[in-house]
Amino acid sequence: MNPIIRAEIITIGDEILFGQITDTNTQWIGAELTGIGIRPVRKTSVGDLQQDIIAALSEASQRVDVIIVTGGLGPTKDDITKHTFCKYFNTELKINEDALALVTDFFAKRGREMTELNKQQAALPENCTYIPNLWGTAPGMWFEKDDVIYVSLPGVPYEMKSLMTHAILPKLKERFIFNIITHKIIRTIGIGESFLAEKIADWEDALPSHIKLAYLPHFGQVKLRLTATGDNQDTLDAELKEQVDQLVPMIQEFIFGYDTDELESIIGKLLLQNDATVSTAESCTGGFVANQITNVPGSSGYYEGSIISYSNAIKMHILGVSRETLEDFGAVSEQTAREMAEGARRKLNTTYAISTTGIAGPDGGTPEKPVGTVWIACATPKETVTQLLTLRNDRKVNIELTSSYVLNLLRKTILKTEAEKINDL
Amino acid sequence: MNPIIRAEIITIGDEILFGQITDTNTQWIGAELTGIGIRPVRKTSVGDLQQDIIAALSEASQRVDVIIVTGGLGPTKDDITKHTFCKYFNTELKINEDALALVTDFFAKRGREMTELNKQQAALPENCTYIPNLWGTAPGMWFEKDDVIYVSLPGVPYEMKSLMTHAILPKLKERFIFNIITHKIIRTIGIGESFLAEKIADWEDALPSHIKLAYLPHFGQVKLRLTATGDNQDTLDAELKEQVDQLVPMIQEFIFGYDTDELESIIGKLLLQNDATVSTAESCTGGFVANQITNVPGSSGYYEGSIISYSNAIKMHILGVSRETLEDFGAVSEQTAREMAEGARRKLNTTYAISTTGIAGPDGGTPEKPVGTVWIACATPKETVTQLLTLRNDRKVNIELTSSYVLNLLRKTILKTEAEKINDL
Known part of the structure; x- marks a missing residue:
């Protein structure tokens, strides 16, 4: 076997340590490195303190072959990555003319004026290989020392991903023979x-x-x-x-x-195969299910839309849930879930429709229907299937669990309906 | 000043390094520690390898006063945290009777049978203080050695958060005098x-x-x-x-x-103050705006619901966008955005309504309307305000940016409308 190429991902920023932003970059980088055969063995986050960043770089250089650093490259004063690299490599910042031309062009194209802070984004440590950023103003940097590669990228996810995809990953692939x-x-x-x-x-x-x-x-x-x-x-x-x-x-x-299958992409494939469509009627999930379905590119080919009926008025007037059902059984009931799904299927004119109605929390629970009580339904041309969920006391978790379960109910119902069609022939 | 209490958060799991799951735990822990006056100075993620976990613990013990470890406590074979703590502290696993009683009770209450793997979850390193987990089956553990506190928590977010909130944070607050x-x-x-x-x-x-x-x-x-x-x-x-x-x-x-204000919570307060309601009509955002609004507990007090009109048929039949508008200007146009907002306001019977229609990508762009072209609108009792957005070539980013901008358009429109009302008096 070839030696394993090991990587460490370092993120810089107090805001990550203090929990003030969600770090989605390192997940993406981990998956991409793994995808080309590099093994991430550690992730490290440090704050905006020069000595902490230098310690992290120095420790990582003892452990791995490739170090990917993100963050701390923006134009404002709390961003200190470049200065820290200078200190770490014992070198100086110098305006890179290619980088300056690109930043100038970036602002010209957008018709925005360029500030002195923006200009300084073209100043780079002298020992770095400049990696042009065509998607923003903070350049990428590539350093090599003592058989370790250091890559520095901006923290803005879109820019980081574009630089990785178009420059860094290809350069790494050229460089190593991978296990x-x-x-x-x-x-x-x-x-x-x-x-x-x-x-x-x-x-x-x-x-x-x-x-x-x-x-x-x-x-x-x-x-x-x-x-x-x-x-x-x-x-x-x-x-x-x-x-x-x-x-x-x-x-x-x-x-x-x-592999990369998600419930929503599997459902998309099933619907396209069977020339069928779906719509949704959501109460407690408030658009989360629609959002999951429409996260799939091309979902407009089988997804018609949704009625999000947060109020009883909309359940009645748009979805056609009967007043008696709401009065006799309540908004959170098997009957309401059923009429919501059937109403969406009829109103939005689709092959299938799914619905959710429940108490997501934190308030609104009763002894008979505690927080986490959710009814889901799936209407087909032949029948309507319902299911009761008994979930937890956490609003976000309940919404996401309900979404998983109703999409799975849809998946199973499509499979059953299409199997029956074949049997009927 | 008192000495600063420094903390490091360590997460264990190949799945985090390989980018196969989103780590939301460390953000939450970072924010909570900061909230009680402990300063997170580093976050470290390592894989499911004993030597890597021991190295991370040993390094952290040189840097900080408090180490919070999450993950690697589930019942299955890839979870090795407990064994590693035994090796690190040179001790042995032993069944903890309190922990066993709790696990047994957990399964009895849910009417589920308990497996041998579940029983082993009650085996703990002998030197640990047992922290009961009332929300799941993997116990919390508290260790102290050489003036460093080590806390080990399960990786399931709901269980981790409950343990931190009800046991660990109070215990830490008792322990230190904080800066x-x-x-x-x-x-x-x-x-x-x-x-x-x-x-x-x-x-x-x-x-x-x-x-x-x-x-x-x-x-x-x-x-x-x-x-x-x-x-x-x-x-x-x-x-x-x-x-x-x-x-x-x-x-x-x-x-x-x-501070913790979000656009959607600010809007909620404004609407409640003015006894007003809102609805949404979404095309390209596919439920994301509705989901943002309904993430606020109590949003049912001012949010009626949404029509997600992914297809033109629904734009026409439910929202009442005219066929001529769609034919003459297209679904992505100022006119369509306007008619969608006005249709939602009328149909869902609300004070305000907002709409989105655009090309989120990756496909569907044309030279005149490239990916990232989005129209948004806000309808009020007196007028309809529209805005053109020119965004980027990334579906998820475009959806989230559109959501931010349309919520801000709503916020500004409410402020303007309510100010005019007062002037009209």
């Missing part, structure tokens, strides 16, 4: 982590040492991730396939997809 | 980071050394965060107030809120 790391993910829903583990214990115990298994639970789903390491892609692929072929029959009923 | 760290956040929208910096440069240069400023840009917004450190809360509060009083007049028109 191959291959992943296979099996995605399940409707079974807990420990029950899954018991079902597949014998198979898991028999895995060869170069194939590792991880359980990744997330909102009612558990991803099983197999990671194989070796030097031949074909051998690894064959070995993984053999393991998956053994695994699948043990847990077939819980599997909804593989 | 006080106070934050004040000023939230702006509609102005870039460097322009903001130029406007307030003189004020920023004159800040005393114990008050730090950070610029935190996020989806069209820039948060200005002031951090003051000292030993007297009243003095710090007075100093921060004085600085904010100087700052605000320089950038008044861009400020929409302070």
